[in-house]
Amino acid sequence: MERCVIIGASPQTNIAVLRTFTAMDDFVICADGGYHLALAAGLVPSLYVGDGDSGRIPTHTDRIVLPAEKDVTDLQASLDIALSRGYRDFVILGCGGVRFDHYYAALCMLFRIDEQGGTGICADNWNIISLHKGGEQTYPRRKGYKYFSVLPVDDKIEGVTLSGLKYPLDNADMYKTHSLGTSNQFESDVAVVTIKKGRAFVAYSKE
DSSP states (O other), X not given: OOOEEEEOOOTTOOHHHHHHTOOTTOEEEEETTHHHHHHHTTOOOSEEEEOSTTSOOOSSXXXXXXXXXXXSOHHHHHHHHHHHTTOOEEEEESOOSSOHHHHHXXXXXXXXXXXXXXXXXXXXXXXXXXXXXXXXXXXXXXXXXXXXXXXXXXXXXXXXXXXXXXXXXXXXXXXXXXXXXXXXXXXXXXXXXXXXXXXXXXXXXXX
16 A cells, blocks of 8 residues: 555645655645645645645545634544555654644654554655654665764663764663663664664754
């Protein structure tokens, strides 16, 4: 099954980011006002999901209209619909730059994806963020991104080894309350991040 791209409604979203992180065969779900961002980027929405509070509800696209008062965001509703249809590879766009609550909730969707056996990234104008859930993972150097950070989401993550980076670690412990893993940089074309126990956000960031 192809990848699912979910586009949120952040007005700070750079249209070029939407084009960079989508492909012709992606299934594109627009969470409410993300529909208008997608059109501005020249993308063809596959499905609209929302309540219309961030822009007019489209009439010429497949749509699922939600009530204005509900217990989940339009983004989570979009994700849950995609998961129910069998998608497990996700890109979440259009969520950063304005409201912290919405961006934090979007990042937490990476845990929801993982719980369903999937993988995903959140990307905004400056960052690409994914969830490292333990074990060994490799990360390629990305053009235009200067910094590479490993940020614990559990109180303590154990047995952290970082290689291919300017500041390596060897079987170290890291803590959510300590900024040790921020602002590293690539020393080779590939970085390897090993975590024996615990989870972390891994972030590429532009200068």
